[in-house]
Amino acid sequence: MSLSGADVRKLALLARLELSDAEVAVLGPQLARILDFVEQLSELDTEEVEPMTTALDVVNRWAPDKLHRSLTVDEALAAAPRRDESCFLVPPVLGPAH
Amino acid sequence: MSRLDTEHQVETIIGLEVHVQLRTQTKLFCRCSTEFGAPPNTQTCPVCLGLPGALPVINEHAIELAIRTGLALNCEIPPLTKWDRKQYFYPDLPKGYQISQFDLPICADGFLEITDPADDTHTRRIPLVRAHLEEDAGKSMHDEAAGISDTRIDLNRCGTPLLEIVTQPAMRSAAEARAFLSELKLLLTHLGVSDCEMQEGSLRVDANVNLHIEADGKEIATPIVEIKNMNSFRAVERAIEYEVRRQYIDWEDTGETIEDRAKQTRGWDDAAEATFAQREKEESADYRYFPDPDLLPVRLPRERIEAAQATLGELPAATRQRLQSQYDIKAYDADVIVNQGPAMIAYFETTAETAGDGRRASAWMQQDVMRSLKESDWEIGTFPIPAIDLGRLLRKVDAGELDNARARDVFQYMLENDTDAEGAIEALGIVAVDAGEIEALCRELLEANPKVVEQVRGGKEQAIGALIGQAKKKNPNANPQQVKETCLRMIREG
Amino acid sequence: MSIPLDSATELLRLQAAGELSAVQITQAALDRIAATEPQISAFTHRADEAAIAAAEKIDRDRSAGLPLGPLAGIPVAVKDVLCTRDMPTTCSSKMLAGYHSPYDATVVARLRQAGAVLVGKTNMDEFAMGASTETSAMGVTGNPWDPSRTPGGSSGGAAAVVAAGNCPLSLGSDTGGSIRQPAAFCSLTGMKPTYGRVSRYGLVAFASSLDQVGPMAWTVEDAALLLQVISGFDPADSTSLDESVPNFASDVAATDVRGLRIGVLRDSLDQEGLEPEVRRAVLEAIDVYRSAGAEIVDVSLPHSHYWVPTYYVIAPCEASSNLSRYDGAHYGYRAAISDAEAAERGPLLATYCKSRDEGFGAEVKRRIMLGTYALSTGYYDAYYLKALKVRRLIRGDFDAAFAQADVLLGPVTPSAAFRLGEKTDDPLQMYLCDLFTVGANLAGIPAVSLPAGFTAEGLPLGVQLQAPPLQEARLIRAGAAFQKLTTHHAQRPTL
Structure with a gap:
């Protein structure tokens, strides 16, 4: 299979990765090669097979509705790249040009 | 369609997606408080902040509330339900995905009966597609006026349990949509599963609207519009009414049909009384749902569902029927009482039983009690006259000891003074004349x-x-x- | 006296006998780290002061006669994928450089509770994605047996610090072989427990349905000691098993393998790409067991050919989702954007894309792209769903094999440690390093890598034992027996 530069860019946007032209040029063929490799799974007939999402044979793991201690504001915001006294600060969706 | 003066037959098609916050003490996947109104970012932990390494654990009470709601909405509760990740990037969603339910929701296929707003002697059955659990996002606050360029993020709400209830596109007028919402709110508050306060965001509505127009012998569907940002039932009604007019005019102008245009999102501007197009995302959404490997499926045995069913008690629709037959009151009157909620129903029933006359009790409820509540902005739970005292007063009227006018004097006195009927009668110098x-x-x-x-x-x-x-x-x-x-x-x- | 930093069991004995203090041991470990780091660069963070303080407390508690944990005074290093509240947690990524977790991973909390002295965090492939520790943004780690070679990965640092004699125990994580392969490359015992046996709370997720924390040590006996401490139910991890944990010490002692049915994976020995020396090590191990009275049976895992492709769908899918949280909004790396970039895509989108592009390395981006692709509309069924179905077939193979054999014996890696830089240009070549190890992760079963000899060049070789779910005890029993009959695990590099 092959992935065009546009395919790779579209995927990169979905994954929120800003790839350079050089990265796109390298990644396209690499991804295509890996996808070709995993393509061999299609050889197997799995029509009747239940998908296996976990190795566990357990259900219903839950907890009672009892309050635990929350972090303080400062603990919550400690690793924030930008913050004010009580909130995370992130760049706005719309920029000056909009 | 009366509001559109057209030569064409036009049918409005409305489907609703209602998010209700479940009334748990803690969040869906962590044990932080869900209380509304706390200072920003004081109700978070590694789990709801989406910190590296943190893992979700289901709140069992949320499951219970969802089951109760589903049963009350006549849904099927499948024996197995699971969790999926819905993936998109937004700063109020710190994990980059929302834990939701994709193909195996906790509630499937239900319905809610509403009184037909066009004819209150009829009911309409609004079918439901599903109801599923998911976690709420946090809050983004952007204040351009204050000259702050960054968006502020408060993650207190992030992780609060939501039940998303999705109807079939089965409503045919804005009034019907509003009636559905009122009935839903009544049911959910009756069950105690949600506060359903639109102002606080514990009930949120998105409406999908389009028109089916008979033209040149064929039926044409207009493009579907999802309306967002409505903050009251009244707003929902008005937004749909506006959208119906707008879509008709738009169709007349452009001839665009559902085939020409993908679903678009429009916001409701309450002040402008108009919907407006929201910015289209630059990519079509691809949420890449897949089963959340951090959570195990939930298996709900029949016994558990039956036990939940047994705790539901009488639901509003049944109460309406019962009040009518048990107390011999009119459908409209039963509706008014039931729509005020469980406390009003209990008040009415005690009054009626004590008075020994349901119709008289109902008449007094509709007029005197509800008027007093409205005038003084009281809740029935804190109404100064206990139901049993009102019942005793009405019994005297029934026995001919008091006429209605004197009884009203007594009622007024009881309202203003902390006394029962006997005390009021005595204080007013009302003595039986032989x-x-x-x-x-x-x-x-x-x-x-x-x-x-x-x-x-x-x-x-x-x-x-x-x-x-x-x-x-x-x-x-x-x-x-x-x-x-x-x-x-x-x-x-x- | 010389301090045996290669044996937790011995260090515990010497402390109990009053011949060594925790501070002496810890100081020796720190000195050794200082001496070997220039050659192997295995740590992303060294916690000298905190380690000494922890050791002092152990010594005080001991002299006060207070009860001590099972790892009291033992220096332990922790892979930098586990959250620690007093050390940075970086996953060897620029994305998390300098990030401090406000909480301890459950396994870390258990280590502290057990009296372990945490000496630092170890280098790894970025977000545990790799097989050589070369995708780390924190530098390249050398193999103590030959610093020009990789210690393996992704738990390369955790393997190197034990092999370098820095400390007797370390914690790694294993998603597709990331404990077992470095153990084989460094002549250590490394175990991936049953999925759910050890809490994942605080283990930074790579592929949630495959990740598991496990011990690395020279010997099975030491590994069992650490496994005992970290195993057991954790209500904070919904995928943690609520099963009792046996006392592994009795399995270390019971080394009689007579009657034990050892299933040999013949197919794997004929696998293309398997180096003859590795094959020879496996055959020798079979002989060791046979001569000790074990029953050798041939078993096959018919879908083993599909392990790697299945793994390289499921793991990237889960990873693409797990790594969505690193977007520069709430923690971690945030790139500065220019006005032009802000104007072009809007400040938020520009910040997301640039932060993730600059914060992640090439391998991480490759896997995010792969997973994003395989989960996207139109491809989900062909890739992700298909892989989940094959995963069940793979698990079925193991169930059938364990009907015939108590444990399975085979290679860990196709080759001994390769040279640094040898495979970095070809991702697929690197993925094939996981050829023999990903099966256990897909099936959720426990597996252990045991030292099994050396190449002619003196590079370590390993063999792998795999057991049915929750049968870690069986691996310990068989592994301890092997180490009683061999001396591979007693060899030390000259660093």
């Missing part, structure tokens, strides 16, 4: 008013009314009905 006293009073009046007697004898029975006013003056406790009857009897008997 038959001998009434006879003496009437004899005196008849003797003093020969003209009236003549008129009555001449067939003008209503002339007696003049005497009743005089009787009241002489003895305020005299029952006018009794005075009237006694006078007429004495005249007949000569």
Whole structure:
């Protein structure tokens, strides 16, 4: 299979990765090669097979509705790249040009 | 369609997606508080902040509330439900995905019956596609006016349990959509599963609207629009009404149909009373749902569902029916009482039982009680007159000890003073007047008013009314009905 | 006296006998780290002061007669994928450089509770994606047996610090072989427990349905000691198993393998790409067991050919989702954007894309792209769903094999440690390093890598034992027996 530069860019946007032209040029063929490799799974007939999402044979793991201690504001915001006294600060969706 | 004066037959198609916050103490996947209104970012932990390494654990009570809601909405509760990740990037969603339910929701296939707003003697059954659990996002606050360029993020709400209830596109008017929402809110508050406060965001509505237009012998569907940002039931109604007009005009102008345009999102501007197009995302959403490997499926055995069913008790629709037959009251009156919620129902029932007369109790509820509540902005739970006291008062009316007018005086006195009916009657100096006293009073009046007697004898029975006013003056406790009857009897008997 | 930093069991004995203090041991470990780091660069963070303080407390508690945990005074290093509240947690990524977790991973909390002295965090492939520790943004780690070679990965640092004699125990994580392969490359015992046996709370997720924390040590006995401490139910991890944990010490002692049915994976020995020396090590191990009275049976896992392709769908899918949280909004790396970039895509989108582009390395981006692709509309069924179905077939193979054998024996890696830089240009070549190890992760079963000899060049070789779910005890029993009959695990590099 092959992935065009546009395919790779579209995927990169979905994954929120800003790839350079050089990265796109390298990644396209690499991804295509890996996808070709995993393509061999299609050889197997799995029509009747239940998908296996976990190795566990357990259900219903839950907890009672009892309050635990929350972090303080400062603990919550400690690793924030930008913050004010009580909130995370992130760049706005719309920029000056909009 | 009455509002559109067109030569075409137009049908409005409305489907609703309603998010209700479940009334748990803690979040869906961590044990932080869900309380509304706390200072920003004081109700978070590694799990709801989406910190590296943190893992979700289901809140069992949220499961229970979802089951109860599903059962009350006549849904099927499948034996197995699971969790999926819905992936998109937004700063109020710190994990980069929302834990939701994709193909195996906790509630499937239900319905809710509403009173047809066009004919209150009919009900309409609104079918539901599903109801699924998911975690809420946090809050983004952007204040351009304050000159702050960054968006502020508060993650207190992030992780609060939501039940998303999705209807079929089965509603045919804005009024019907509103009736659905009112009935849903009534049911959910009755069950205690949600506060359903649109202002606080514990109930949120998105409406999918389009039109089916008969034109040139074919039916044409207009492009579907999802309306967002409506903050009251009234707003939902108005937004849909606006959108119906807009879509019709748009169709007349452009001829665009559902085939020409993908679903678009429009926001409701309450002040402008209009919907407006929201910015289209630059990529089509691809949420890449897949089963959340951090959570195990939930298996709900039949016994558990049955146990939940048993705790539901009587639901509003059944209560309406019962009040009508048990107390012999009209559908409309039963509706009014039930729509006020469980406390009002209990108040009515106690009053009616004590009074021994459901219709009288209902009449007093509709007029005197509800008017007082409205005037003083009271809740029925804190209404100053206990139901049993009102019932006793009405029993006296029923027994002829008081007329309605005197009873209203007593009611007013009871409202203003902390006393029961007996106390009020005594305080107002209302004493029962015995038959001998009434006879003496009437004899005196008849003797003093020969003209009236003549008129009555001449067939003008209503002339007696003049005497009743005089009787009241002489003895305020005299029952006018009794005075009237006694006078007429004495005249007949000569 | 010389301090045996290669044996937790011995260090515990010497402390109990009053011959060594925790501070002496810790100081020796720190000195050794300082001496070997220039050659192997295995740590992303060294916690000298905190380690000494922890050791002092152990010594005080001991002299006060207070009860001590099972790892009291033992220096332990922790892979930098586990959250620690007093050390940075970086996953060897620029994305998390300098990030401090406000909480300890459950396994870390258990280590502290057990009296372990945490000496630092170890280097790894970025977000545990790799097989050589070369995708780390924190530098390249050398193999103590030959610093020009890789210690393996992704738990390369955790393997190197034990092999370098820095400390007797370390914690790694294993998603597709990331404990077992470095153990084989460094002549250590490394175990991936049953999925759910050890809490993942605080283990920074790579592929949630495959990740598991496990011990690395020279010997099975030491590994069992650490496994005992970290195993057991954790209500904070919904995928943690609520099963009792046996006392592994009795399995270390019971080394009789007579009657034990050892299933040999013949197919794997004929696998293309398997180096003859590795094959020879496996055959020798079979002989060791046979001569000790074990029953050798041939078993096959018919879908083993599909392990790697299945793994390289499921793991990237889960990873693409797990790594979505690193977007520069709430923690971690945030790139500065220019006005032009802000104007072009809007400040938020520009910040997301640039932060993730600059914060992640090439391998991480490759896997995010792969997973994003395989989960996207139109491809989900063909890739992700298909892989989940094959995963069940793979698990079925193991169930059938364990009907015939108590444990399975085979290679860990196709080759001994390769040279640094040798495979970095070809991702697929690197993925094939996981050829023999990903099966256990897909099936959720426990597996252990045991030292099994050396190449002619003196590079370590390993063999792998795999057991049915929750049968770690069986691996310990068989592994301890092997180490009683061999001396591979007693060899030390000259660093």
